[in-house]
Amino acid sequence: DGVGGIVIFGMTEEGRLAADALRDVGIHFTALDNDPDRFVAAAADGYDVMFGNAANLNLFSAIAGYNATAVVVGAPNYQIAKDLTPVVAKDFPNTARCVSLPSVNQRDQFRDLGFRSWLSKT
Numbered sequence: 001d002g003v004g005g006i007v008i009f010g011m012t013e014e015g016r017l018a019a020d021a022l023r024d025v026g027i028h029f030t031a032l033d034n035d036p037d038r039f040v041a042a043a044a045d046g047y048d049v050m051f052g053n054a055a056n057l058n059l060f061s062a063i064a065g066y067n068a069t070a071v072v073v074g075a076p077n078y079q080i081a082k083d084l085t086p087v088v089a090k091d092f093p094n095t096a097r098c099v100s101l102p103s104v105n106q107r108d109q110f111r112d113l114g115f116r117s118w119l120s121k122t
Helices: 013-024 036-044 057-064 078-091 104-112
Strands: 006-009 029-033 049-051 070-073 096-101 115-119
Touching: 006 013, 013 029, 029 036, 029 057, 036 049, 057 078, 070 078, 078 096, 078 104, 096 104, 104 115
Parallel strands: 006 029, 006 070, 029 049, 070 096, 096 115
Antiparallel strands: none
16 A cells, blocks of 8 residues: 554544544554453454554564554554654654543643654543
């Protein structure tokens, strides 16, 4: 399809919305979750999801290759974003990082890590 893949880390409500939107327009994505309950629930609901931590460089390289165009973090967890940032920024500098935030209060923190953000709730 000519479009690099998207990695969705965290099959939260926001992660699932991103997956649904990407699937609807035919953009390839790979979904990961390191939470066993979310992983099982997403798989049971028909999502193609793998169990693992996107901050693991070997795993990220294996699933995203060097063609990933973006990483979407499904949960606005600053520590996850902070752990993921050096992995992606160093070895995948052209890969955008995105996160859905519940309020503008966290926007600066995530922007300082190089994340693009949008509000998930008003």
